[in-house]
Amino acid sequence: MKLRTTLATVLLAAVVPVAAACGTTAEAASTTTSSTSGSAASDSSTTDTGFPGGGGQGGPGGVDVSSVTTEEQLVELVQEAYGDAGLDLHRGHQPVQDVLDEVLAISHDELHVRMDAGQNLATVAEDVGVDPQTLVDALVESWSPAIDDLLAAGTITEDEAEQYRAALEEAFTFRVDWDGEEATPTFTGLAA
Template sequence: MQLRRTLATVLLAAVVPVAAACGTTAEAASTTTSSTSSTSDSSVADTGPSGGRGGQGGPGGVDVSSVTTEEQLVELVQEAYGDGGLDLHRGHQPVQDVLDEVLGISHDELHVRMDAGQNLAAVAEDLGIDPQELVDAMVESWSPAIDTVLASGAITEAEAEQYRAALEEAFEFRVTWDGEEEMPTFSGPEA
């Protein structure tokens, strides 16, 4: 009996931080499905493809649909790298819809594969999918933020192209990250 309790404690300690990073804890599930919780409740996770917060969405919690300034665009690109503190998972909640669509596996299966040491590129390759397809889909899902800032006149077309390239580089890093390489810092396009 003691062995079971110890094993359960160890498993719980390993699973809860990863589940929280993905917005899959029971608390997050109950608060997002409860009809009585308000949208201002800080425990409600943004589970859409465009955002997240704190530990669930990445370092900045930038919402793609609300980006209107170049400063927010810089934060968005930085967030695309993911949260290195979450190991290979890198906090995939903000891109979960893309992962579901492109990989075609359940969130739980993705966790099993990543917990076994596979990064997103290895998962894709095991499923017969070119990892670049995953990168392209992630870039496409976050590119509307660049278009919004471009349309506002805050950046030029040349800067928008630099942001698109930076976004692609960030998602390539996230998809292929081996758990060793230090996460780059993005501070804006080259002048």
């Protein structure tokens, strides 16, 4: 029994980081837990969104694009667009998976194989005949409704909305082009 518990813990340690990169932590944990009932793995805690501490479309612990109602949340959303360097080249692609599927037109598994082989999103795009800027533009477009909603609500001005769109494009460009080495910038809001 102790060997089974140890093995379950080791497997969980190997599966969860990759699953977190895809936003499937809850599925990975429940799969592992169901096969190791009564083990230490059953103590895994994620919310029903699949992310530790909550989340939604914005990513692990991040902001849900459709629920941004404050400028502070918009700043968090732009930061989230850079991705999580702790997840290596994957950078937590679950929040943008729909866009990746549509623009790259490859399977999720193939994307993983390519990223595990050291390809960033720009290289993957080029390999499948897509201009990396097309991918960046699609990513920006998918998260821009948060900016549009705050503009419509009068929370930000048109000029600020354009600055946030530019910041979002810069963040997604970084994510797509990330070389695996460069430190992730910190976005703290618009310069005064």
